Amino acid sequence: METYLKKKVEIIIEAPLMRRIIEHLEARQVSGYSVFPVLAGRGHEGSWRADGLVGDTGRMVAVMCIVDATELDLLLEEIFPLVQQQIGIVTVSDVQVIRRDHF
Amino acid sequence: METYLKKKVEIIIEAPLMRRIIEHLEARQVSGYSVFPVLAGRGHEGSWRADGLVGDTGRMVAVMCIVDATELDLLLEEIFPLVQQQIGIVTVSDVQVIRRDHF
Amino acid sequence: METYLKKKVEIIIEAPLMRRIIEHLEARQVSGYSVFPVLAGRGHEGSWRADGLVGDTGRMVAVMCIVDATELDLLLEEIFPLVQQQIGIVTVSDVQVIRRDHF
Amino acid sequence: MLQNFIEPALHNLTSPAILFFGLGLVASLLRSDLAIPEATAKLLAVYLLLSIGFRGGTELAHHGIDGRMLAALGAGAALSFATPFAAFAVLRATTTLRPVDAAAVAAHYGSISIVTFIAASNALDRQSITYEGFMVGVAAAMETLAIVAALLIAQRNGAGSSRPTAALWREVILNGSVVVLIGALFIGIVSGERGAALLRPFTNELFPGFLCLFLLDMGLLVGRGLEQGRQHLALPAGLFALGMPLLGAAAGGLLAMPIGLSPGGTALLMTLAASASYIAVPAALRLALPDANPSIGLTLSLGVTFPFNLVVGIPLYTAVAAWIAG
Amino acid sequence: MLQNFIEPALHNLTSPAILFFGLGLVASLLRSDLAIPEATAKLLAVYLLLSIGFRGGTELAHHGIDGRMLAALGAGAALSFATPFAAFAVLRATTTLRPVDAAAVAAHYGSISIVTFIAASNALDRQSITYEGFMVGVAAAMETLAIVAALLIAQRNGAGSSRPTAALWREVILNGSVVVLIGALFIGIVSGERGAALLRPFTNELFPGFLCLFLLDMGLLVGRGLEQGRQHLALPAGLFALGMPLLGAAAGGLLAMPIGLSPGGTALLMTLAASASYIAVPAALRLALPDANPSIGLTLSLGVTFPFNLVVGIPLYTAVAAWIAG
Amino acid sequence: MLQNFIEPALHNLTSPAILFFGLGLVASLLRSDLAIPEATAKLLAVYLLLSIGFRGGTELAHHGIDGRMLAALGAGAALSFATPFAAFAVLRATTTLRPVDAAAVAAHYGSISIVTFIAASNALDRQSITYEGFMVGVAAAMETLAIVAALLIAQRNGAGSSRPTAALWREVILNGSVVVLIGALFIGIVSGERGAALLRPFTNELFPGFLCLFLLDMGLLVGRGLEQGRQHLALPAGLFALGMPLLGAAAGGLLAMPIGLSPGGTALLMTLAASASYIAVPAALRLALPDANPSIGLTLSLGVTFPFNLVVGIPLYTAVAAWIAG
Numbered sequence A, B, C: 001m002e003t004y005l006k007k008k009v010e011i012i013i014e015a016p017l018m019r020r021i022i023e024h025l026e027a028r029q030v031s032g033y034s035v036f037p038v039l040a041g042r043g044h045e046g047s048w049r050a051d052g053l054v055g056d057t058g059r060m061v062a063v064m065c066i067v068d069a070t071e072l073d074l075l076l077e078e079i080f081p082l083v084q085q086q087i088g089i090v091t092v093s094d095v096q097v098i099r100r101d102h103f
Numbered sequence D, E, F: 001m002l003q004n005f006i007e008p009a010l011h012n013l014t015s016p017a018i019l020f021f022g023l024g025l026v027a028s029l030l031r032s033d034l035a036i037p038e039a040t041a042k043l044l045a046v047y048l049l050l051s052i053g054f055r056g057g058t059e060l061a062h063h064g065i066d067g068r069m070l071a072a073l074g075a076g077a078a079l080s081f082a083t084p085f086a087a088f089a090v091l092r093a094t095t096t097l098r099p100v101d102a103a104a105v106a107a108h109y110g111s112i113s114i115v116t117f118i119a120a121s122n123a124l125d126r127q128s129i130t131y132e133g134f135m136v137g138v139a140a141a142m143e144t145l146a147i148v149a150a151l152l153i154a155q156r157n158g159a160g161s162s163r164p165t166a167a168l169w170r171e172v173i174l175n176g177s178v179v180v181l182i183g184a185l186f187i188g189i190v191s192g193e194r195g196a197a198l199l200r201p202f203t204n205e206l207f208p209g210f211l212c213l214f215l216l217d218m219g220l221l222v223g224r225g226l227e228q229g230r231q232h233l234a235l236p237a238g239l240f241a242l243g244m245p246l247l248g249a250a251a252g253g254l255l256a257m258p259i260g261l262s263p264g265g266t267a268l269l270m271t272l273a274a275s276a277s278y279i280a281v282p283a284a285l286r287l288a289l290p291d292a293n294p295s296i297g298l299t300l301s302l303g304v305t306f307p308f309n310l311v312v313g314i315p316l317y318t319a320v321a322a323w324i325a326g
């Protein structure tokens, strides 16, 4: 089955920022995104666990977004200022998709 | 440590379909699969969020399956009719595994 | 935007082992890790579902760790004895990150 | 009769459950980040189904089974099966929906909303109006038959993909909420007075509180649904979502009279017929009619019909029921 | 004595808690999609542990501590440590299980199922049979000692991998459920009458209702486990899962007599000895004996012994206890 | 007065809620794997907010609104706005915190901890000390104003990044916990006696039990926070976290006197002023002052001030309030 190369951007970011990232993605009219829960983690800012938490602080979520390689740079440049001062990481990888027109 | 190249198939699909996808994977005797929760997302069919939902509708799950490259095409062709009419996306990427015989 | 190549290690492992894996990662001073929930799955040891479970048995979690390629082999060799006898899988893939110094 | 409606309607509006629904709706429309986790929403739903089923069962055990029960079950089944045909005809005549979408929407309106049923029985409890215990069974019977009708309609109109399989039927009939509802009903019947007394603090005394929490969540969902589905609220469809419950309630009332249901039971049958599914049916339709756009039916049933019934419908049907069955 | 068994046994069968267990089991075997989210199941478990521990503590504060308590704790510890040796011997003699698997299964049966204990105390409450408050402490004492025994057995039989580390012991002893149970017991002792009165609606009145919800979930799990582990239910092992609880109950009853436990306390000690762990032990064994196949012990203890004790065992042990300690 | 403190303080220490907090703390420090799932913790939080708000509302409806309410709201607002300036000055004078970090910590102490408020009102209930229903409204009013003050401080000191946007204000003001608290307050006012009676088993009788569960979770969080943030507990900052609540309580007491609050109301205003936010403020600051290190404020407010208030502060403020307002 024919597949098409795309870029998968994954952003692990503090939960209070999630809404802003999403609003940003929606404003840019990316074809879509998905948000995944994260249970625990550690990074430069120390370690954390979601269980027992009542609010949004101290917890991360993972936002994943599949985009065309041509859009990648613009997306990263727009997202960078949002995540730069915050706790979080951004990774990019190659994926193949099966419905090209979908993205 | 020696690693072996495999293909990672990720299917984000409406939750009511999950059971069918899984039954399909089990019938094919793939070596395994894992299902991940998704919290929120947006695609062609609009945006959604899991929180507050009582039933399975309006919510997606992510099914991940590591297969041999030789099995990939067959798997995609068999899964395609299941996901074609439904809300969802399919991506494929390269991964290395450490226990070849496991997959 | 400039990106840098790293390795992404994903370990799907029985939940009772999670703490040991994490303590191990922390002892090694890897720059960070993230733990993701898994809802259901199937492998050599049969199929499982998280819902309804009260304890940690019979359930898997996914530990993800982004490391430098130079650290990969050491990490895999250290983790292998931990996962070898247990239920679980380890995969490695390439990712690009945007903040090199972060990892 | 108007008086019999206005006073309970106002009373209904100031009931905590309705007010918490309103709070959720307002919070959602103002885009507050208030959210009830999915696991919690599911716990509340199981609790409500378990309690309403169990209480119905103990009622039934107390009052015994009679011919009216079978008649009511039959009436419910008939309503559930016939309503989609009527709804489909109305939708095709008044809207531009594709046949498959009209069939899907019709399935929602033939089936029922158990939360609406629960809110109605809670309102009756608050007014000390009794009702037949078997009405819970009628609710269960009405859940899934509408899906059969909708599939028939879709096939006849060349819109259904393939024949529904045995797997589909199992998925529809063994839907978790139906299983809890019917199961708890049977358990209520079997465990009798002693069991009922043991569980009363849980199933009865906590009920209004948990219902408030659940309706807070429903308010949040309705607000979100209205925002995301607003393009489906254009006039003919929007009117359908307000008119169809009245039509359904009328049919329910007409069937209740010959059966001789009590005023409370009549109000519940009207409410069931007036209500539209937004949990079980949408999930089943994603399997049975994947081509149908899921957000149309959901927006109409959850976004319009559900709040309409909650706020206006239930006191209205109660007043009419008191009048025709009183 | 038979009469003293049959009537309570039937009564037990029609108790809501057992019926909800059956509902979950049937729903699962019919492959309904009914599911209790993990977070909810954990909440219910913490609630039950907290309530049973706290109630035991207030009982204890009320009746005071006496020598029987220490004797009962010692008896529990002895049972927990000795049972795995007996179970291992039986398994090696009658089945083809590998030593490491037999040791792992043996650990399940030496430890206890706190849910079975809770169901038993609920059944006693319903029959207005009192029991010693310290029995909760006995339950806690029996939770983990069996794991020690199993590790010794495995090592002796060349099946244990390496010596258990301090980390392992901490993980086993500070297991969340043990901490809640013992912690709530102490809190119950300290907070006395006033605290007990304050929490009564929560810890006592809601208890039967939450137990129903929890057993519904357990029914779902048992059904799923039976399906997934059916290959382990072949004859010798299956019989072991039915016979071992009877052996354990007998040993528990014999030890209860010289201690002078009340009939209720005797029934609980028998139940504890008869029950097998399916939460704490399997988790600890994944760390301590990773080579053991986890699904054998789980299938036997959760799939066979748990429902057997729930339905047949508890009324049986209660009847025997009334006879030997009455 | 000392006597009036010591007895309730000891009584407080043996209340189940405080003991469960201690259990969680100990379990966490011993590194037990005990954990309350996030969805459950959120459910408990919504339950507590809903109940305390609703109960305040029904109180308010009963006693009516008077000038003291407006005065108390004004006093609360003034405290919330002024405290961060005082806290900032103290922190800059005594610690080496960067301006942006000091401003962030100051925001925590200007705002309030609703859980501390709930624990205080629970302690008053247990001592049968009444308080004004509108104190819940005062709590809500104090939640967010401190954030405004902190942003002003940060900007003046060249530490705030950019001007707070309208989006930020909406996120801060429509924070889920504020919405539930104020919404439930209004619903309590509107639904009156009948609604209150209906919900009493849920909002009142279960309250102490759910509070125990919630404080168990808070104990776990505090233990975890202490471990992860121990580098922020060095002397000047650690002392600040103990001294600032006393300063706040004094200010609260001074403002309560001219208003003529009851002893219970005075104790609550002191508690509010003494408490520091660890839920709403940290989340808002991640949006408003992302440069600030989030773990400093959280460690001080959750790790030190919260347990201090819970164990020592609440009985102390209650004793002082009885003395100055009695």
Ligand SMILES: Nc1ncnc2c1ncn2[C@@H]1O[C@H](COP(=O)(O)O)[C@@H](O)[C@H]1O
Pocket (backbone or CB within 6 Å): A012, A038, A040, A041, A042, A043, A044, A045, A046, A047, A048, A060, A086, A087, A088, A089, C030, C031, C032, C033, C034, C035, C064, C065, C066, C067, C103
């Ligand atoms: N090397 C890594 N591998 C995987 N996840 C990471 C890594 N570094 C950071 N993270 C995740 O990103 C979060 C924020 O990282 P940081 O900004 O470094 O504190 C952490 O809490 C982890 O959940």
Ligand SMILES: Nc1ncnc2c1ncn2[C@@H]1O[C@H](COP(=O)(O)O)[C@@H](O)[C@H]1O
Pocket (backbone or CB within 6 Å): A030, A031, A032, A033, A034, A035, A064, A065, A066, A067, A102, A103, B012, B038, B040, B041, B042, B043, B044, B045, B046, B047, B048, B060, B086, B087, B088, B089
């Ligand atoms: N470009 C994308 N990147 C990440 N997730 C996506 C993307 N497009 C779709 N999805 C996910 O797949 C779901 C279904 O997509 P769709 O069928 O386009 O509505 C969405 O709700 C998202 O959760």
Ligand SMILES: Nc1ncnc2c1ncn2[C@@H]1O[C@H](COP(=O)(O)O)[C@@H](O)[C@H]1O
Pocket (backbone or CB within 6 Å): B030, B031, B032, B033, B034, B035, B064, B065, B066, B067, B103, C012, C038, C040, C041, C042, C043, C044, C045, C046, C047, C048, C060, C086, C087, C088, C089
């Ligand atoms: N081929 C696979 N693809 C995706 N997940 C897998 C695969 N094999 C195993 N897993 C996951 O890893 C768990 C343990 O695998 P196993 O040790 O083979 O039983 C399974 O329950 C799945 O959740």
Ligand code: NA
Pocket (backbone or CB within 6 Å): D083, D108, D109, D110, D111, D112, D113, D248, D272, D273, D274, D275, D276, D277
């Ligand atoms: Na209907």
Ligand code: NA
Pocket (backbone or CB within 6 Å): E083, E108, E109, E110, E111, E112, E113, E248, E272, E273, E274, E275, E276, E277
């Ligand atoms: Na045992």
Ligand code: NA
Pocket (backbone or CB within 6 Å): F083, F108, F109, F110, F111, F112, F113, F248, F272, F273, F274, F275, F276, F277
């Ligand atoms: Na304060």
